[in-house]
């Protein structure tokens with residue numbers, strides 16, 4: 001049987017690209033690390049779960065409906081989002097998670113030789129999609145742990161198509177104020193698309209935090225990304241969306257494959273929108289646990305970046321990948337941050353109080369063992 005001529009078939013930029021390796025399912029990890037239970041503090045998931053109305057939709061889904069295709073354009077969800085956000089339904093485009101809409105936008109605006117600009121220490125999917133699409137990703141170092149507006153403006157050239165700003169930033173939780181975002185948009189002046197990824201915007205309580213959806217009216221080159229994965233706790237159903245000026249979204253829509261958003265996700269998202277109390281309860285929990293965890297970690301003598309969202313960064317006096325393994329053995333799963341270009345740092349998702357105290361105890365033990373290893 002002849003082999004496959006991969007040398008000829010695979011483009012150079014795909015050959016160079018290393019596939020992301022997702023973590024194994026929890027039962028496999030528990031076997032691997034020998035722990036009887038696993039606290040997931042690695043993916044910034046909402047510990048309260050979906051709003052009760054969304055849970056009712058999921059429970060009430062009638063199996064025969066699985067045989068039918070979903071609404072191809074998320075008709076009712078787009079209308080509901082548009083009404084809440086004060087835009088027209090055609091300004092909203094829903095995808096299989098915000099991850100999918102990242103790919104839509106890059107496909108819509110970039111061709112060979114183009115580049116995108118983002119930060120070096122941020123959500124990596126903008127960089128990855130650009131690179132496996134054969135495009136250059138220009139990574140501007142964070143300044144004071146925040147996106148560097150001047151550095152990003154200086155990196156623009158004639159082939160720059162999109163600037164990605166993660167606000168608040170994952171993983172630092174730092175953000176640009178409305179005034180800073182406006183200055184940046186004024187400087188860009190419509191020559192590039194500016195994406196503001198607002199995956200965590202619902203967690204931020206600072207009064208000067210901008211609403212990029214509202215700003216789209218004034219800046220037609222601005223696109224906001226949002227997701228139901230974080231605050232709305234529907235990560236497992238994969239649903240996110242973008243909002244932008246009608247003429248921009250009309251272009252992006254050409255690159256999207258219909259039916260990528262399933263029926264349960266659309267209906268659960270619709271129900272989640274109708275329950276503002278769930279977000280309030282989540283914010284209260286996050287406020288309390290951010291204070292608790294931040295104080296506890298500083299009490300252990302660790303440098304902490306508290307951020308504004310549902311996660312916190314902590315610097316350890318040992319390798320983050322080693323710390324990850326040791327914490328896993330205690331059933332605590334955090335995010336090792338070497339992959340985010342923050343070696344020796346870990347990111348911890350804020351969760352219910354019991355999970356936070358368990359995490360602190362595990363870290364205490366880790367630090368004790370590190371400072372005075374047994375047998376020495």
Ligand SMILES: Cc1ncc(COP(=O)(O)O)c(C=O)c1O
Pocket residue numbers: 043044096097098099100123166170197199200226227228229235238239240
């Ligand atoms: C900043 C940021 N944007 C987008 C996403 C992707 O979200 P989704 O689950 O909707 O694909 C994430 C997920 O962690 C994120 O942290």
